[in-house]
């Protein structure tokens with residue numbers, strides 16, 4: 001079986017908008033049993049219990065499930081899932097601040113910012129099918145990803 005070993009360049013983000021809330025509990029990884037982990041993923045088992053996994057274990061599972069040859073290749077590909085979505089938010093944010101005549105992202109109130117994130121999240125899921133997201137994540141050059149996103153956003157009032 002062919003194993004994937006392509007590594008993806010890191011997406012450079014301007015604002016580092018992260019919708020992910022920091023979880024402050026003492027979480028234990030269900031796989032390696034490490035405590036106080038940074039949450040990598042979670043899943044609900046058949047009994048309805050939530051299992052939490054640390055980042056290292058999450059990347060390991062991702063590598064196995066998707067037949068990557070190295071952890072590095074798996075990590076870089078998995079990173080893309082999040083970073084391409086963040087990149088979408090940033091491009092949308094530029095459009096939004098321009099429309100509102102704001103000088104920067106700092107001009108948004110906390111409430112407006114949260115509203116923006118929610119809308120951006122919905123819009124990303126509306127504009128791109130699952131297959132289109134995968135295709136976008138697989139694009140090598142960041143500027144080509146940006147071009148594809150901008151093209152989708154053309155004509156959308158925000």
Ligand SMILES: [Zn+2]
Pocket residue numbers: 029030031032033034053054055056057058
């Ligand atoms: Zn673990």
